[in-house]
C-alpha cells in the first residue's frame with residue numbers, strides 16, 4: 001500500500017488494521033496518525049507528536065475519494081503542517097468528526113506556501129473547489145488555527161502578508177458547509193470567492209487574543225465575486241467583521257447570526273481599487289444579534305467605483321454597539337497614500353476623501369475584541 005512508503009515509521013509500529021487511511025469502494029476513512037502512534041508508543045510521544053503530519057494522508061483521501069466519493073475523518077486530532085489544495089472535487093461528501101490543528105512552529109512555511117486568493121493580496125491555507133460538495137462537521141469538527149501565534153506575529157499589523165485564511169471556497173458550485181467549530185483561526189475563518197450556490201450553516205467561530213494584542217483580520221467570512229450564498233445559524237466572536245459581503249457578491253441571504261466583539265454585518269469594504277468596479281446586489285441580513293461591537297449594520301466603501309443595491313437589514317438586535325447603523329464612503333486608514341509635502345494632493349491626485357478625518361476612519365472609536 002502506498003502509505004507504507006510514505007510512513008515507514010508507522011508501518012513498523014501500527015498494525016495494518018489501524019492503518020491511517022482505509023479505502024473501501026468510494027469511501028476513504030482516515031484516522032489520525034498521532035492517535036495510532038499514541039496507542040502503540042507511550043514514551044516520547046510529545047516530541048514525536050509535534051512532528052506528525054496528517055496532511056499527506058488527508059490529501060491522499062481527497063485524491064482517491066474526492067470525485068463520486070465520501071471522505072471521513074474519524075475522531076481524534078489531525079496535525080496539519082502543510083497547505084491543502086482540494087479544488088477538483090465533484091459529488092463528494094466530506095464528513096469530519098475530529099479536530100484539525102494547523103501547526104504554529106512553522107509560520108514562515110505558511111507565509112511562503114499559502115495559496116494566493118487574489119483579493120487584496122490575501123492567502124489561504126486550504127482551498128476547496130469543484131462541484132456538488134458537502135462538508136459536514138456534525139457539531140464535532142473543530143478547526144484550531146493556533147491563531148494566537150498569528151496574532152502575536154502580526155502584533156497589530158493589519159493584513160500581514162502570508163497570514164492565511166483558514167478555509168476558502170474557491171471556484172465552488174453547489175457547496176454545503178455545516179456544523180463546524182473554529183477556535184483561534186489564523187486569519188479570516190472563511191472566504192467564498194468565484195463561487196455559486198454556497199450554503200454555510202450551523203458554524204461556530206471564536207478568535208480573540210488572550211494577551212491584549214489585536215485580533216483584527218479574524219473575520220467570520222467574506223464573500224467576493226460570488227452569487228447565491230445562504231448563511232444561517234452562526235455564532236461568531238472575533239476581532240473584525242462577522243459577515244462581510246465584498247465586491248461582486250449577488251443574492252446573499254444571512255439569517256440567525258450572533259456576532260460579538262466584531263464589525264457585525266457588513267457590506268464591504270468595496271471600491272478599494274479605483275480602476276476596478278465592485279458591485280453588490282440583493283443582500284438580506286435578518287435576525288442578527290450584535291453585542292459589544294463596533295457596528296451592527298455597516299456599509300463601507302472606499303472612494304472607488306461600483307454600486308451597492310437592494311440591501312435589507314431586518315430584525316437586527318444590538319447591545320453595546322458604537323455605531324449601530326453606519327454608512328461610510330471613505331473607509332480607510334490612509335487614503336490617499338502619504339505624499340511628501342511638495343507632492344501633496346490635490347496637486348497630484350484628485351482627493352475624493354480624506355481618511356485622516358476621524359469621522360470616517362475605519363478605526364474610529366473601535367470597540368472590538370482585543
Ligand SMILES: *[C@@H]1O[C@H](CO)[C@@H](O)[C@H](O)[C@H]1NC(C)=O
Nearest residue numbers: 026067068069070091092093
Ligand atoms: C455521487 O457519488 C456516489 C458515490 O459516493 C454515487 O453513488 C452517485 O451515483 C454519484 N452521483 C452522481 C450524480 O454521479
Ligand SMILES: *[C@@H]1O[C@H](CO)[C@@H](O)[C@H](O)[C@H]1NC(C)=O
Nearest residue numbers: 131132173174196197198228
Ligand atoms: C445553482 O442552484 C440553482 C438552484 O438549485 C440551480 O438551478 C443552478 O443550476 C445551480 N447552478 C449551477 C452552476 O449548478
Ligand SMILES: *[C@@H]1O[C@H](CO)[C@@H](O)[C@H](O)[C@H]1NC(C)=O
Nearest residue numbers: 178200201202231232233256
Ligand atoms: C437553525 O437552527 C434551528 C434551531 O436549532 C434549526 O431548527 C434550523 O433547522 C437550523 N437551520 C439550518 C438552515 O440549519
Ligand SMILES: *[C@@H]1O[C@H](CO)[C@@H](O)[C@H](O)[C@H]1NC(C)=O
Nearest residue numbers: 233255256257258287288289
Ligand atoms: C434568531 O437567531 C437566533 C440565533 O442567533 C435563534 O436562536 C433564534 O431562534 C432566531 N429566531 C428566529 C425567529 O428564527
Ligand SMILES: *[C@@H]1O[C@H](CO)[C@@H](O)[C@H](O)[C@H]1NC(C)=O
Nearest residue numbers: 225247248273276277278279
Ligand atoms: C466585478 O465585476 C465587474 C464586472 O463583471 C468587473 O469588471 C470587475 O473587475 C469585478 N471586480 C472585481 C474586484 O473583481
Ligand SMILES: *[C@@H]1O[C@H](CO)[C@@H](O)[C@H](O)[C@H]1NC(C)=O
Nearest residue numbers: 251252281282283284310311
Ligand atoms: C431584492 O433582493 C431580494 C432578496 O434577495 C429579492 O427577492 C428581490 O427580487 C430583489 N429586488 C430587486 C428589484 O432586484
